Amino acid sequence: MRTHSLEESKGHVVNENLSPISSPSRVWTDIDLDAVGRFEGYFRVPHSTHDSCYGWIPIPFVSLKSRDDGPRVLLMAGNHGDEYEGQVMLHKLARSLELEDVLGQVIILPAANYPAVRAGRRTSPVDGGNMNRMFPGDPSGSPTQVIAHFIETVLVARADYVFDFHSGGSSSEYLPLAHVIDDGNPARSKRAREILEVFAMPISVIVEGLGDGGQGRLFGACQRAGDVVHMSTELGGGGTVSIDPLARAERGLARLLHHVGAVQRPLTEEAAPPTVFYRRPPARDFIYALWAGIFEPYVKLGDLVSAGQAAGAIHDPTAPWRPPHPVSFSDTGMVLSRRVPARVEIGDCLMNLGVPE
Numbered sequence: 001m002r003t004h005s006l007e008e009s010k011g012h013v014v015n016e017n018l019s020p021i022s023s024p025s026r027v028w029t030d031i032d033l034d035a036v037g038r039f040e041g042y043f044r045v046p047h048s049t050h051d052s053c054y055g056w057i058p059i060p061f062v063s064l065k066s067r068d069d070g071p072r073v074l075l076m077a078g079n080h081g082d083e084y085e086g087q088v089m090l091h092k093l094a095r096s097l098e099l100e101d102v103l104g105q106v107i108i109l110p111a112a113n114y115p116a117v118r119a120g121r122r123t124s125p126v127d128g129g130n131m132n133r134m135f136p137g138d139p140s141g142s143p144t145q146v147i148a149h150f151i152e153t154v155l156v157a158r159a160d161y162v163f164d165f166h167s168g169g170s171s172s173e174y175l176p177l178a179h180v181i182d183d184g185n186p187a188r189s190k191r192a193r194e195i196l197e198v199f200a201m202p203i204s205v206i207v208e209g210l211g212d213g214g215q216g217r218l219f220g221a222c223q224r225a226g227d228v229v230h231m232s233t234e235l236g237g238g239g240t241v242s243i244d245p246l247a248r249a250e251r252g253l254a255r256l257l258h259h260v261g262a263v264q265r266p267l268t269e270e271a272a273p274p275t276v277f278y279r280r281p282p283a284r285d286f287i288y289a290l291w292a293g294i295f296e297p298y299v300k301l302g303d304l305v306s307a308g309q310a311a312g313a314i315h316d317p318t319a320p321w322r323p324p325h326p327v328s329f330s331d332t333g334m335v336l337s338r339r340v341p342a343r344v345e346i347g348d349c350l351m352n353l354g355v356p357e
């Protein structure tokens with residue numbers, strides 16, 4: 001039985017019954033996730049360090065619950081700490097969403113991997129963890145593993161819908177898009193397509209398989225939990241906040257919450273604008289650097305390219321008299337993302353493609 005100081009929860013709603021969440025997770029909170037009402041506070045990840053022997057890492061969240069039988073939605077950002085559009089969107093929603101509008105439960109988690117968010121990095125500076133490759137996590141592992149395990153076993157386990165807002169991050173930028181991973185189940189594919197049409201980013205992508213089968217990602221957690229609907233995004237990126245994608249995603253999320261029955265009225269007047277569907281086939285869609293140097297792209301985001309076409313060239317700053325190394329596309333499609341830093345090492349991803357449906 002842990003001890004607890006009311007002082008440390010000052011400013012937050014405190015549940016008098018301070019028992020930890022009933023799961024093998026060591027993450028705890030003084031907020032009862034089953035309680036009806038609006039609650040703000042922290043999931044607390046035990047982290048004993050030289051500077052803080054009994055310390056914890058805070059994962060801020062807001063829970064809005066009106067009743068037991070409505071849809072349960074988990075909204076996440078900060079899975080990668082340097083992807084900012086989703087974080088800002090969820091900050092704004094956490095302040096604006098009214099309990100009276102909620103028909104089930106909405107849990108808002110804008111800084112899922114808080115150490116990475118605080119550092120403005122994709123990965124956690126505490127343990128190097130890339131959370132979206134660490135599911136199902138480990139309750140006895142490093143902080144990122146502990147957080148991933150908590151999200152999977154406690155938050156995803158109690159959700160019907162999981163929407164996870166990513167962007168390109170510091171090292172890449174994307175055309176604004178939303179995507180689902182096609183697991184081959186026709187009913188789920190149909191439902192996922194409807195969700196993409198309602199969220200209505202300019203581009204919707206059906207991802208046809210991932211290198212690791214997606215099992216290390218939040219998508220894998222949703223699959224293991226059963227019939228949890230998962231959607232993710234790439235809302236710009238480049239280590240900044242992209243204005244237009246953010247505004248479009250805010251309206252899309254307002255529509256989406258109404259579409260899944262989580263709120264009782266549309267939170268936007270805007271009807272869903274058109275979205276164009278692309279498929280991202282496995283294996284051939286990523287273009288990589290095979291040499292170190294300075295990458296000069298020949299194409300822009302949104303350009304249509306064909307197999308064999310030159311994508312760019314890598315210049316060698318140690319031998320400027322040598323011709324640059326050519327990079328070419330191995331597939332036909334549209335350029336969905338590009339690397340932002342010009343300096344590249346062998347193995348860096350330069351671009352990826354989508355194929356129009």
Ligand SMILES: [Zn+2]
Nearest residue numbers: 080083166167
């Ligand atoms: Zn991400």
